[in-house]
Amino acid sequence: MQDFEYRAPRTLSEAVALMAEKGEVARVLAGGTDILVQLRGGRRRVERIVDVKHVPELNEMTFSRESGLVLGAAVPCYLLYQNPEVAQAYPGIMDAASMIGGIQIQGRASVGGNLCNAAPSADAIPPLIVHGATCAIAGPQGTREIAVEEFCTAPGRNVLEDGELLVSMRIPAPADGSAGRYLRFIPRNEMDIAVAGVGSWVQLSQDNRSFVSARVALASVAPTPLFVEEAGARLAGREVNKEAIEDAAQAAMDAARPISDMRGTIQQRRHLVGVLTRRTLEGAIARATN
């Protein structure tokens, strides 16, 4: 592995300063499960690694039924699913947190890291998008906040400017009668990269018979995780039935822009988007009605 400098700041301002000083050759280390593999494989070069696990803001996890969840960017996956309140409030995000890597990876990898790594296949991003999550970003110029669906810009690239880092994600309080579901398709049952992934979130009417609103987002079928607004639009206000779900699945398939690679072909991926959209909507509906 290439040589680099390691710094472990204790405050956010110190972290920002360390990042800003080195610009694009500085890189954040949280769980390390992506960055260390990339450095070892020579796929990324850095001069400075900034370990943010001692910065309080990045390790925050506060939840209330009223204001929702603030999830520090460095909080490892297991802390999410180990928290019954959070797990119950955001089952769609838990689906992803409990399928990233194996148990060992989940002991280190963070949802924020999954987001910053900006892989098209990132499992955590579609459920964040469908839950309406936003990103709190800190940098030399101060802080800003953007929607998760706007965070990734290309495979492995995101909106962070030199010196900026992701502090936390804010996930709105779960609305009554709402729930999410994330599923991916992989050839094995664990330890794989999604051939295709779909996150769905629905809010149902009090009688559970119609959609108040819905959101669908996709993984592994575009250069970035993809929010499919049209799929949700086709469901809002409609009765919960097979036709509506099929309509949304079609919208998701139409929106997918997959490529063929060793993990799947265009045709297979688009087809899987349809299958998984149906399955995740059904799953989200089942959760929302419970």
Added chain:
Amino acid sequence: MATTTEVSSSEYNVVGTRPIRHDGTEKVTGRARYSADIQLPGLLHGRVLRSPHAHARILSMDVSKAEALAGVKAVVTSADFAKPSGRVSDLTEGAIHNMGFMANNVMAGDKALYKGHAVAAVAATSPHVAEEALGLIEVQYEVLPPVLTLEVAMKDDAPVLHERLKSLANPGLRPGGLMDDDDTGESTNIANHFVFESGDIEQGFKEADVVVEREFDTASVHQGYIEPHAATAVWNADGNITIWCSSQGQFAMRDQTARLVGVPVSKIKVIPMEIGGGFGGKTIVYLEPVAAALAKKSGQPVKVAMSRSDVFQGTGPTSGTHIRVKMGANKQGKITAVDATLAYESGAFPGSPAIPGSLCMLSAYEVENARVEGYDVVVNKPKAAAYRAPGSPASAFAAESVIDEVAGKLGIDPVEFRMLNGATEGTRRINGVRLPRIGYMELLRAAKDHPHYSAPLEGPNRGRGFATGFWGNGTGPASAVASVNSDGSVSLVEGSPDIGGNRVALAMQFAEVLGIAAEDVKPAIGDTDSVGFTSNTGGSGATFKSGWACYEAAHDIKRQLIERAAKIWEATPEDVSYTDGVLTHNSDPELKLTFRQIAARLNATGGPISGRGNVNPRGQGPATAGCIVDVEVDPDTGKVDILRFTILQDIGKAIHPSYVEGQMQGGAVQGIGWALNEEYVYNDRGEMTNSSFLDYRMPTSLDLPMIDTVMVEVPNPGHPFGMKGVGEVAIVPPMPAIANAIHDAIGIRMTSLPMSPGNILEAIWSQEENGKA
């Protein structure tokens, strides 16, 4: 430690029981030392530079910048190795390796023949510095068009990998070779092309009521051992070399390294470390000569280790294949003729398992009329290495799929169809060799009677499949020495690296002869200076051949103990008998000495006793296996779930039943991985794109059910305890059994491996298309 006894074990005291393995505690506490665990004062770390191109001429190499990097102590290239001849005329019939090709594989000469082919190596004070130095070596390549498929390689106008490769027509000469200097023949990529024939296939097909012909493809797969290759060498000023490495044979490592660094074998001592899996892939050298050359140049100990990606790209997978099978059978269910063509990719150098694949394909059956034609073809991929029952899985995938289809068309139960055609003692294999006593028919009967075979299987998209496999099993020279200790234990030194529990199985055979407990034997695997030559732990041969050596060594001790007791009792040896660990005076039964008692008296009564066994036994007996598998196919995603799996195997006699089961389960699961997801994925530049455990998808615990085992014990007449090799054959039947189960589930016959979700979806779609048409 507790020894649990098998309920059914009666004839033996130790054989058939399940003692705790002798090396177990070291392995569960992390104390056992594997190849990369060696630490020495002044140890340097070596790394290998590998070709980024699948096919390229090496025009020049400049290592000066690497040598100048602080911390770098040595750089080697092919100029630092010996150059054994690669000519056919220098090989002997039955040769396993061509040392010229092996030298070229260990370090490329004027051409890089696959992506990952070693071209140079560096030793430095840390692995990181060594890696940095690799980046400073400047290699000028002339990139050539890569030859990546059998189809392309076999064309007359294909680019050739080797300028002087001789095309053989000799199934007795597997490693292939180069032409003599005065040979004016054309070079080719077809290293070997042979035909086995028996009977009259034209007549046989005329007699058939049903004929099925299909073509099959299988992708390259890797052995997937968890321990990457590593080797550490010291080269002393007096020319003596010590090498620590894990391998399937310390003697093979010694002998191959000696040829590649140009020293006599006596100059090299190989110390076998524990081996973290091999499955055939650790039978040839990759790093040992490199570590030695770096040690010589630097004057310091050097440890060279591979990364996982190096392992995938630089060490042997097994061959990708293309196989055509045409089979005819009559209404009575008798196979009347088989015509088959098998082409195996050997990788960059000749020597694929096309020969054993062709020989095993029909060996479990009595087939009067058959023609089996084989090709060994070089392509720009890593040189194929042995992998568990080399060659047989691919040919069985083809033949056993066709058998399933033929049986289906005839309306005959697939197990019964095999019974109608099954081989027994005396059946001739296609090369004319008659089979010894085998347990294939008993295995089929056990399958038919197994509750799994008749259990109800309900629900949509579920299916059951059955298939069998054959493997010839190997043997070879083996050696053991044993010394009796004063406390009644015996230190046993044998020559077979322990790849999956054979150490305990050898100690048990030794203990059985002497009537002592397995726990009273202290087995160790000797280095090349402490035990006689022993061939590789491979071909399912270690427990057989080294078992024979241990059996002989124990008998040697027994003879000496009888003589010693006779001396003590002032009797003749004929007056003394030895039963169950007790020496008795035949005419004065009051005179008794237990093994423990006499062991304590050896030094005072004439000196220590040691025994030896040096063998090259025949009679290993071939192995057969079968499996019953239930699957569920998700028609929306193409994913196959294994619901239930039973593996049956003709094992002779289980020495240690737990480790026999372990071999069966492990082989079966490697077969499941091969069937469903494992494959080398190449892009059109010949680069493997999935050289990690993330994308080379071996089964995880979550992908599998329990693997039920049925050990069919039909004693092998070629072994004193009736055992036979059990290590390999279980990998053979899973691929066709799963294919047959998928056919049963969704009516689609998969003819390509892997049967991955993507490939199954494509097959479902293509069937729907055809349905519409």
Added chain:
Amino acid sequence: MAKKAHIETTINGEQVEYLCEPRQSLLEVLRDVLEMTGTKEGCNDGNCGACTVVMDGRIVNSCLVLGVEAEGANIETIEGVATPESLHPLQQSFLQNAALQCGICTPGFILASKALLEREPDPGEERVRHWLAGNLCRCTGYDKIVKAVLEAADVLEVKG
């Protein structure tokens, strides 16, 4: 080259100090600096679990942890599982069930299984298979490993 860092940490209950380069992984530190070679390298990219150690109560792949990150941490490796008097019930169960063949993956499996049983004393087969999915074994087909873990759970429950 970046200076070596001086790290103080706790390994198997003992205070340990070492020097390491920032680029050295915890796995390299354990094996090459501290010569604790019981932790194995299988892939060096987090996909096989052979290098599993417990760090502050969680199992992690030590190949994906930097040595410098261990500052102030509490680490448990395979060398700390048995006591001088006896093997851990899991180790005993692996032996009795013949749950290892080559043994290279065994330290990782034992640490992962131990972490599971400490958290969930009575897991079913499916849970064991799920928990261990990050540990690859190529020899056994997992059957005997899963049985060994389930049996050790029973033993620990009786003892507990």
